[in-house]
Amino acid sequence: MADTRDGPERGAAKPVPEPEREGGLPDLPGPLRSLVDFVARIKASVHVKLLVGFLIGALLLLGMGILSLVAIERMNNQVDELNDLSEKVERSRQAIYLITAQSHFRAMALVCDLVETPPSDISYNDCAPDPPWNDRIASAKQAFAAQVDELDRLSPPGQNAFFTGVREADAGFGLAGEKALALDEAGDPAAALEVHLAEEHEISHALEDDLNALIDDSSAEMARTTDDFRSDRGLLRIMVGTFSGVSLVTSVALGLVLSLAFVRPVRSIDHVLASIARGDFSQRVEVPNRDEFGTLTGNLNDMTGQLASLYGDLQKKVDDQVEELKREALQRERIEQELRVAHDIQLAFLPKESPHLPGWQVEAYYQPARAVGGDFYDFIDFPDNENYRGIVVGDVSDKGVPAALVMCATRSMLRAASQRLDSPGEVLAAVNELLYKDIPPNMFVTCLYAILDIESGRLVYANAGHNLPYLRTDGGVAELRATGMPLGLMPGMTYEEKTVTLAPDDSVLFHSDGLVEAHNSEREMFGFPRLMGFVEKHPGGAQLIDLLVAELAQFTGAGWEQEDDVTLVTLQRVGTVGNDTVAAATPAESQGASGNSGRILADFTLPSEPGNERRAIERVAEAVRGLGLPAARLERLKTAVAEATMNAMEHGNKYRPDLPVSIRVLVSREALSVEIIDHGGDQPIPTPEAPDLEAKLAGAQPPRGWGLFLIKNMVDDLRVTSDETHRTVELVLKLEGDDDARKGL
Amino acid sequence: MPGKDFEASVRYQEGVAVIDLRGEVNAFADEAINAAYAEAVSGDSATVLLNFDAVDYINSTGIALIVGLLAMARKAHRRVLACGLSDHYREVFQITRLADFMSIFPDEVSAFANAPASADS
Numbered sequence: 053m054a055d056t057r058d059g060p061e062r063g064a065a066k067p068v069p070e071p072e073r074e075g076g077l078p079d080l081p082g083p084l085r086s087l088v089d090f091v092a093r094i095k096a097s098v099h100v101k102l103l104v105g106f107l108i109g110a111l112l113l114l115g116m117g118i119l120s121l122v123a124i125e126r127m128n129n130q131v132d133e134l135n136d137l138s139e140k141v142e143r144s145r146q147a148i149y150l151i152t153a154q155s156h157f158r159a160m161a162l163v164c165d166l167v168e169t170p171p172s173d174i175s176y177n178d179c180a181p182d183p184p185w186n187d188r189i190a191s192a193k194q195a196f197a198a199q200v201d202e203l204d205r206l207s208p209p210g211q212n213a214f215f216t217g218v219r220e221a222d223a224g225f226g227l228a229g230e231k232a233l234a235l236d237e238a239g240d241p242a243a244a245l246e247v248h249l250a251e252e253h254e255i256s257h258a259l260e261d262d263l264n265a266l267i268d269d270s271s272a273e274m275a276r277t278t279d280d281f282r283s284d285r286g287l288l289r290i291m292v293g294t295f296s297g298v299s300l301v302t303s304v305a306l307g308l309v310l311s312l313a314f315v316r317p318v319r320s321i322d323h324v325l326a327s328i329a330r331g332d333f334s335q336r337v338e339v340p341n342r343d344e345f346g347t348l349t350g351n352l353n354d355m356t357g358q359l360a361s362l363y364g365d366l367q368k369k370v371d372d373q374v375e376e377l378k379r380e381a382l383q384r385e386r387i388e389q390e391l392r393v394a395h396d397i398q399l400a401f402l403p404k405e406s407p408h409l410p411g412w413q414v415e416a417y418y419q420p421a422r423a424v425g426g427d428f429y430d431f432i433d434f435p436d437n438e439n440y441r442g443i444v445v446g447d448v449s450d451k452g453v454p455a456a457l458v459m460c461a462t463r464s465m466l467r468a469a470s471q472r473l474d475s476p477g478e479v480l481a482a483v484n485e486l487l488y489k490d491i492p493p494n495m496f497v498t499c500l501y502a503i504l505d506i507e508s509g510r511l512v513y514a515n516a517g518h519n520l521p522y523l524r525t526d527g528g529v530a531e532l533r534a535t536g537m538p539l540g541l542m543p544g545m546t547y548e549e550k551t552v553t554l555a556p557d558d559s560v561l562f563h564s565d566g567l568v569e570a571h572n573s574e575r576e577m578f579g580f581p582r583l584m585g586f587v588e589k590h591p592g593g594a595q596l597i598d599l600l601v602a603e604l605a606q607f608t609g610a611g612w613e614q615e616d617d618v619t620l621v622t623l624q625r626v627g628t629v630g631n632d633t634v635a636a637a638t639p640a641e642s643q644g645a646s647g648n649s650g651r652i653l654a655d656f657t658l659p660s661e662p663g664n665e666r667r668a669i670e671r672v673a674e675a676v677r678g679l680g681l682p683a684a685r686l687e688r689l690k691t692a693v694a695e696a697t698m699n700a701m702e703h704g705n706k707y708r709p710d711l712p713v714s715i716r717v718l719v720s721r722e723a724l725s726v727e728i729i730d731h732g733g734d735q736p737i738p739t740p741e742a743p744d745l746e747a748k749l750a751g752a753q754p755p756r757g758w759g760l761f762l763i764k765n766m767v768d769d770l771r772v773t774s775d776e777t778h779r780t781v782e783l784v785l786k787l788e789g790d791d792d793a794r795k796g797l
Numbered sequence: 798m799p800g801k802d803f804e805a806s807v808r809y810q811e812g813v814a815v816i817d818l819r820g821e822v823n824a825f826a827d828e829a830i831n832a833a834y835a836e837a838v839s840g841d842s843a844t845v846l847l848n849f850d851a852v853d854y855i856n857s858t859g860i861a862l863i864v865g866l867l868a869m870a871r872k873a874h875r876r877v878l879a880c881g882l883s884d885h886y887r888e889v890f891q892i893t894r895l896a897d898f899m900s901i902f903p904d905e906v907s908a909f910a911n912a913p914a915s916a917d918s
Contacts, residue, residue, distance in 0.1 A: 662824065665856065687885035695857055745894045748864050749871055755864040758857035758893060765892045 080312070092313040092341040101313070101343065105306040112302055116295030123288040130281040137274040140206045143199045144267045148260050150196035151225070154189050155256035158229060158248050161185030165241040186233065193226060203266070214266070221259050228252035317345035321352055333360035391422075391453070398425070398456050401463055406656070407431045407441060408674070409506050411556075413655050415594040417601060417620040419566075419710070426455025427564045427617035428463055432470050439506050442470050445518060445562040445621055446499035449538070454492070462487060462497050462539065476501045476514035477547035480536060484516065484547075487540035497539040500562060509554040509625055514547040519568070522561045522587045523552060529588045532560065559592030559624035566618035567600065572607050582607075592624040593655040595729075598714040602731065602777060605710065626652050651719055657712035658697070660705040660730075665697040668715055672726055675717045679724065681785070689726070689785055692766035695759040696728045696781045699737075704730025704779055723768075724785045732779040737772045740764040805833035811909060813878075814842035819851040822859030834866050843875050846908055847899075850881030860893055867898055876900075880908040 080088060094101065164179035181188065200222065204215040228251035235244035317339040327335040333356055337349040398420075406414040416429055426449070432442030444466055448455040462483065469482040480501055487497060500521060502513035513521075517538035520531040536547035554560065563583070570578045586603060590596045597620050604618070654675035658664045669690045681689070697713055705711040714729040740760035747753040764770050769784035803820035814837035818830070837845050847863070849855075855863075870877045880902040882890060890896045902908035 666821070666854065684885065684888075687883075691856075691885070691889065694854075698856065698858075743893075745864070745898070749868045749898065751868060751872075755861040755868065756858065758860045762857055762860075762889065762892070 084309075084312075088309050088312045088316070089340045091309050092316075092339065092343070092345075095342040098314060098343045098345070101310060105310050108306060109299060109303045112295065112299040116292065116299065119291055119295070120288060123284055123291065127281055127284050127288070130277050130284065133277050134274055134281070136206050137270045137277065140203055140270045141267050141274070143203050143206070144263045144270065147196055147199040147203065148263045148267075150192045150199065151256045151259045151263070154192045154196070154225070154229065155248075155253050157185045157189045157192065158232060158252060159245075161189075162232065162236055162241050162245045162248055165236055166245060189229065193222075193229075196222065211266075214262070218259065218262055221255055221262070225252060225255040225259060228255055313341065314345065317341050317349055321345075321349060324352065324356065328356060328359065331363075333357075333363055394453060394456055395420075398460065401460050402428065403431050409441060409504075411626060412504075412506065413593045413622070413624040413626050413652070415597055415622045415656060417597045417618070417657070417712075419614070419618045421566065421614040421617050422452050425617035426450055426452075426459055427566065427619040428459045429562070429619050429621050430463055430466065432467060434471070441504045441506060443502045443504060443562065443621065443623065444499065445521075445564065445619060446497055447518060447564045447617070447619070449494075449496045449498075454495070458487075458491060458495060458497060458540075461490070462499065466499070466501065470501070474503075475549060476503055476512055477536070477549040480514050480516045480539065480547040481545060484537075484539045484541075484545050485543060488543045491540035496541045499539055502562075504623070509556075509558070510551060511554060511560070511623075512549060512551045514549045516545075516547060519563055519565055521563070522584060523554075523558065524561070524587050524592060525555065525558045529584055554623070554625045556625050557591065559596070559622060561587050561592065561596065562619075562621040562623070564617060564619040566614070566616035567604060567620065570604060570608055570612075570615060570618075573609055578604065578607055592622050593626075593652075594622070594657045594714050595655060595716065596622055598657050598712055598729070601710070601712065606777075624655075653717040653719055655714075655716045657714050658701075659709050659712055660701040660707050661709060662701070662707065664701060664713075665694040668697040668713070668728075669694050672715065672717055676719070676724060679719065679787075681724075685785060688766040689724075689783070692763045692783045693726055693728070695763045695766075696726075696783060699759055700728050700730035700732070700779075700781065703735065704732030719787075721787070723787055726783045728781045728783070729778050731777060733774045733777045735779065736774075737779070737781070740770070803829055805829045807833050807836045809840060809842060812842055813844045813846050813909070814838065814840060815846045815848055815905070817848045817851065821854040821856075822849075822852055822862065823854065823856045824858045826859060827862055830862050830866065834869065838870075838873065838875060844878065845870060845875055846878045846880060846905070848881050848905055849879060849883075849886065850904070852881070852886075855886050855889065860889070860895070863895060867895070871898070878902065878908050880905050 079085075091101065096104075160178065161184075164185075183191075197219075200215060200218055204212070207215065228247065232244040232247040232252055235241070235247060317337065320337045320339055324335045324337050327333075336353045336356065339345060339349050341349070402418060403416065406416050408414075414431070418425075418427065418429065420427065426447055428444070428446050428448075430442070430444040432444065434440045434442070444463075446459070446462060446466075448458045448462070450458070465483045465486050466479065469479045469486075473479045473482060480499060483499075491497070497516070498518035499516045500513060500518040501516075502511050502521075504511050513532060513534060514536060515532075515534040516536045520533055523530045523532050532550065532552060534548045534550040537545045561583075568578050568580050568583055572578075582603075583600070586600060587596070590599055600620060605612075654671055656671055658667055672693050673686065673690060676686070676689070693715075697715070700713045701707055705713060711731045714727075716727045716729075718725050718727070738760065740763065743757050743761055744753060748755050763781075763783065767783045768786045769782075771782040771784065773780045773782070803818070803822065803826040805819070805826070806817050808815050808817065816830075816833045816837055818826075820826075822830070834845070847866075867877050877899045878901075879890070879899050881904060882901060887896075887901060890899075890901060900908075900911075902911060
């Protein structure tokens with residue numbers, strides 16, 4: 053649909069140029085156009101117009117047929133008349149012959165009777181014919197009378213008088229003949245001959261003359277009739293040709309006019325419909341038709357007008373909607389930006405890193421369900437007594453920005469109270485009083501606050517309704533119970549305070565309910581027993597966090613929408629640097645992937661994000677600082693750690709932020725090993741081979757592919773192990789003969 | 798052209814295009830280092846000197862970037878020198894055999910003292 057800003061104005065009918073009004077048809081000459089318009093303006097349906105057109109053509113053909121039939125009938129009559137005239141002439145000649153024959157027969161009979169010997173030019177048979185002359189005369193007389201009757205029948209009534217005269221003459225001719233015959237039979241052939249010559253012969257000539265006149269009249273009539281026939285035949289030809297031509301021209305003209313009268317509006321409608329399809333509603337159809345096409349174009353124009361109106365309304369709504377969406381997008385972007393800022397602010401309130409406490413491994417994991425969350429944890433320093441460290445894990449009873457705001461306030465109150473009060477229970481009570489005044493109704497904060505005596509391992513804690521931490525010792529796993537109401541619910545609350553002392557290798561897991569209350573696709577909850585089982589089987593530290601995060605991901609499955617914030621803090625007592633502590637370490641608990649046992653110098657996790665290998669280098673370098681490794685060896689170790697961590701983040705964890713890389717540094721008398729663990733258990737690591745630099749420089753191979761080669765050349769040993777889930781790369785630096793490192797140990 | 802914790806700038810001295818590298822040579826340095834090389838070879842200099850004096854970290858991706866740069870230079874018959882590498886990264890350049898394809902000097906002064914300015918020398 054064309055943009056209204058670029059297209060013609062909708063709603064107002066646009067004058068259509070002449071060629072467009074013709075619907076693409078060539079312009080018509082004036083007379084033809086007038087005729088077409090006249091036909092179009094006739095107030096009749098298309099059906100009637102077509103019927104009239106066909107009727108005109110049919111009438112022309114019918115007229116031609118009728119006139120042709122009349123002409124043919126006239127010609128048939130002329131032929132019949134010619135036949136009659138021809139027969140009349142023939143019969144007249146026969147009659148003349150019969151009259152002449154009677155006269156001659158009479159003469160022959162009288163001559164033969166008159167003389168005994170016939171003249172020399174007359175044979176005997178001529179005088180004695182068979183049948184005899186008188187019989188022949190009688191027969192000829194009868195035949196003559198029949199011919200006269202036929203001639204009378206063939207003649208028009210106007211000739212009746214003629215035939216009456218002929219018959220009277222024939223009667224006189226008969227009487228003369230009978231008289232001559234009577235004289236001859238009386239033996240007087242001479243008298244008979246005289247009578248014959250004087251009467252009978254004369255009458256015969258008179259009859260012959262009459263009949264010859266009849267023949268002349270008939271012949272003249274035949275000539276006239278023949279001329280009439282030829283004239284009518286020419287007329288018929290002209291008439292058929294003329295009617296055919298007129299019918300053809302009329303049919304073509306009617307077809308052209310009718311088709312133009314119908315096609316022009318169709319083309320115009322098609323043109324306007326095409327414009328509508330392009331989104332141009334300004335076109336209108338203007339045709340002179342007063343038939344169905346006129347009605348159709350009128351309806352089309354009405355419909356186009358309504359469409360233009362609807363389109364205008366729709367376009368306005370769309371424009372309004374787009375503007376609204378833009379405003380919403382801007383607002384959403386602003387909110388997201390604010391949420392990002394809030395997220396950054398909240399992260400700023402969380403510890404940048406876990407504290408490095410001598411003899412302790414402290415690790416933390418925090419994953420909010422939204423950009424900002426209600427969970428929090430904190431490590432509190434006491435400037436006047438560095439042997440103590442406060443540990444806070446809390447959960448605000450909501451998520452999102454409100455929870456984050458309450459979390460920030462609670463953290464600040466806790467920090468302030470912890471600096472002036474020594475007792476965790478008193479600290480929680482003081483914070484409860486402050487929060488109760490300001491916290492919104494229906495909101496509260498669960499919080500566990502503990503103070504660790506770093507040297508002795510003594511942990512004093514109080515709990516304001518937070519999930520119970522798990523203590524793992526040689527004797528198993530126990531919950532650290534202490535009663536107390538959540539913060540902000542009721543004023544005047546007191547909080548029970550408990551104390552526990554952690555021995556070397558004991559560990560505590562602080563956690564929020566986001567882990568245990570996570571559901572899988574079958575709505576089954578992760579639950580406390582499952583969590584307790586993992587705590588019991590694992591010594592703790594970063595690897596416990598890594599394990600729990602992986603188990604949570606496996607439990608909830610792909611596409612899980614995190615229901616609540618997840619916070620995990622582990623506190624593990626690993627002893628202090630020194631041979632005694634190393635010896636006391638349980639081999640099973642501090643055994644590297646290669647089987648080397650030793651003291652854990654560091655155990656931490658890193659998110660799989662580009663650039664985090666530098667953090668791995670720094671943490672490992674800090675962990676081995678006390679070993680006094682030669683600078684060159686340390687640099688090699690750092691390069692190897694960086695490359696192995698990059699491989700773990702990129703190839704093992706695919707740079708997924710929810711899959712951290714675990715790094716553990718162990719040391720024994722023989723070797724220093726760094727284990728780098730990712731989630732690529734199903735991905736084998738190829739055997740390190742020296743890259744073909746010439747091929748890379750020639751462009752035959754990609755320039756990358758140096759990581760494993762560098763690792764292998766930077767450390768004394770490289771070991772790779774894996775299970776179904778995890779893949780461990782162990783970097784080993786042998787310490788035998790390394791006096792500086794052994795001194796460090 | 799700055800990258801994340803990386804910058805590369807070009808200057809010309811005695812007919813040699815000197816690329817001063819600063820920061821970490823890793824994946825983030827890709828755009829900056831290639832842009833610097835393009836600027837360096839836009840002049841008439843047939844020799845390019847990579848100054849690593851202010852570089853504190855090179856990882857395998859950084860090595861790959863240098864290999865790519867060296868490949869481009871070899872194709873254009875340009876000579877590449879390096880200076881200012883720490884002992885560790887000098888060792889890395891030897892292990893990776895990059896040192897076989899580019900002359901490595903302790904510092905810029907020695908590089909100019911020992912390396913001819915023209916490519917045909």
